[in-house]
Amino acid sequence: MIKERKNTLRDSVFESLKALIITGQIPPGARVTENDMAARLNVSRTPVREAFNRLERDGLVVGRPRQGYVVTEFNLTMFREAFDIREMLDGRATELAAANATAADKARLRDMLAECERLAAIPDRSTREQFEELQVGIDLHRVIAEIGGNEMLHGMLCGILDKCQQYVWTELLWLDEWQLTREEHTGIVDAICAGDVALAGERARAHVRGSRENILRLLQAKSDYQGFFAKAS
Amino acid sequence: MIKERKNTLRDSVFESLKALIITGQIPPGARVTENDMAARLNVSRTPVREAFNRLERDGLVVGRPRQGYVVTEFNLTMFREAFDIREMLDGRATELAAANATAADKARLRDMLAECERLAAIPDRSTREQFEELQVGIDLHRVIAEIGGNEMLHGMLCGILDKCQQYVWTELLWLDEWQLTREEHTGIVDAICAGDVALAGERARAHVRGSRENILRLLQAKSDYQGFFAKAS
DNA sequence: ACACTCAAAATTGTATACAAATTCGCATAC
DNA sequence: GTATGCGAATTTGTATACAATTTTGAGTGT
Structure with missing residues (x-):
């Protein structure tokens, strides 16, 4: 498991995902799934889910129940x-x-x-x-x-x-x-x-x-x- | 399990908790734990945790790692x-x-x-x-x-x-x-x-x-x- | 009476198992 | 060839088990 510099995995995952999105490495409109991110960051789904929640609260991703998350597109x-x-x-x-x-x-x-x-x-x-x-x-x-x-x-x-x-x-x-x-x-x-x-x-x-x-x-x-x-x- | 009117338990719990806090039924400074809320609302800790995350993002509660959450006090x-x-x-x-x-x-x-x-x-x-x-x-x-x-x-x-x-x-x-x-x-x-x-x-x-x-x-x-x-x- | 130690309890953090819903593709009928 | 229906695969939603850390409190020694 990744242990960057934060206390909790949730915070690490949140910062990592936010950076990936803000820098365009995950482009607007791209679909992001919990399993993919969990595998990519080598953690379980739980901290990834919580990070997704915060990202959605910040308007960086949008998610619909049981349909996954998508990086917010510009308009x-x-x-x-x-x-x-x-x-x-x-x-x-x-x-x-x-x-x-x-x-x-x-x-x-x-x-x-x-x-x-x-x-x-x-x-x-x-x-x-x-x-x-x-x-x-x-x-x-x-x-x-x-x-x-x-x-x-x-x-x-x-x-x-x-x-x-x-x-x-x-x-x-x-x-x-x-x-x-x-x-x-x-x-x-x-x-x-x-x-x-x-x-x-x-x-x-x-x-x-x-x-x-x-x-x-x-x-x-x-x-x-x-x-x-x-x-x- | 409670099934108010929202699709997901997370949303129900979030709305319930938010209402309890905003209406002062859980006063500022009160300590809130995941287990208590889970028992009170008859759900598991998972949706309660996610609701807490959103509440913290909205500034209604503050939490420190492994020390629990407290309803935000006025100042x-x-x-x-x-x-x-x-x-x-x-x-x-x-x-x-x-x-x-x-x-x-x-x-x-x-x-x-x-x-x-x-x-x-x-x-x-x-x-x-x-x-x-x-x-x-x-x-x-x-x-x-x-x-x-x-x-x-x-x-x-x-x-x-x-x-x-x-x-x-x-x-x-x-x-x-x-x-x-x-x-x-x-x-x-x-x-x-x-x-x-x-x-x-x-x-x-x-x-x-x-x-x-x-x-x-x-x-x-x-x-x-x-x-x-x-x-x- | 006070301070210190250490263990037990409480609480959150993480992982995983299972359930429910949606999506996708393939097979079949027309 | 197209449309339809069904089932498998995918994905999220929820519950639970376990780990790690903090807090609490009893007990002991001074």
């Missing part, structure tokens, strides 16, 4: 809903961060920005390095929410960011927009470090709005939404 | 966090409802208001009837979010409302504020029926702010917060 409606909420949550979390950030917090955010810049400056970088920059960019929002101090808000935002991360890792979109994303992230962190609550919040909201429009615009470019979204059956 | 921090989020979510949901409500939706809201008025007009009403009015008043917000059409937002708001409902059912506070609550609810529904998006949203946010101040003020009236909140150990 336009879900994106509009998620980004509408994320604009509020991310904006508020960033306001709180601007109000509460300590010197150490600010240094941490600066470090993450520097890491993004470093990864961006690598010539002819690999896909792995591109993924790393995406990861750090999304983690930046998680850390900002953590700094904000509202744990409930932090948890909710992380749930939505999981879905966003699943999307960018699966589709690897807006490759030409990374420069803009870095600039917006820098602007948000600048406002937080300056303690400008209103500016930080508004920049965060504008950033989320921009991401939403960017994604929706790219989706529009696809001629057939159904064909684009349906990854499997 | 000031949690209230500030929850109401800060609820103000955003409820405000947005109400805006969406004002934009999307059909004639049938509006009639449904009116009916709920009328039910509140009917229950309020009963002279020397029983505790049961008071609870009913509280229930309908909180359900009003759930229905408004449902009408808004953003399912994700609806689900998130329901989670927070569960905690609010647990609180009022457990403590039965602000008995003298019910008249004000009814007036605010009426104002919100009026704005929704008029299709005034901005007004509906602002009234909803003001209503949540008022509820928060009301609760915090009552908490201040208690001399010892710790003694007030700690219901059991």
